[in-house]
Amino acid sequence: MKKILFVLALLALSLYASVNINTATAEQLQNLQGIGKVKAERIVKYRQEHGNFQSVEELKEVKGIGQGTLAKLKEELEL
Numbered sequence: 563m564k565k566i567l568f569v570l571a572l573l574a575l576s577l578y579a580s581v582n583i584n585t586a587t588a589e590q591l592q593n594l595q596g597i598g599k600v601k602a603e604r605i606v607k608y609r610q611e612h613g614n615f616q617s618v619e620e621l622k623e624v625k626g627i628g629q630g631t632l633a634k635l636k637e638e639l640e641l
Contacts, residue, residue: 580640583621584614594635601626615641 581590583605591602601624608624609615618639621627 581638582640583618584609584641594638596631596634617641 588602588606591597604624
């Protein structure tokens, strides 16, 4: 019973885990709501061309990421 509760607790925590936009792979980014394969690849490409993001707001510089998308994701993202 304790093992089951422990596993459930870990699963619950993983639902609220933040994604580091400076280290996440395209596959990891696709787990975010509203981020599909194309946007995830654009985020990784932007990071490769410009270096690490200095703020979460900088994601708006990536084609296809607007204020609405950023507002939905902001709580799930970190640097």
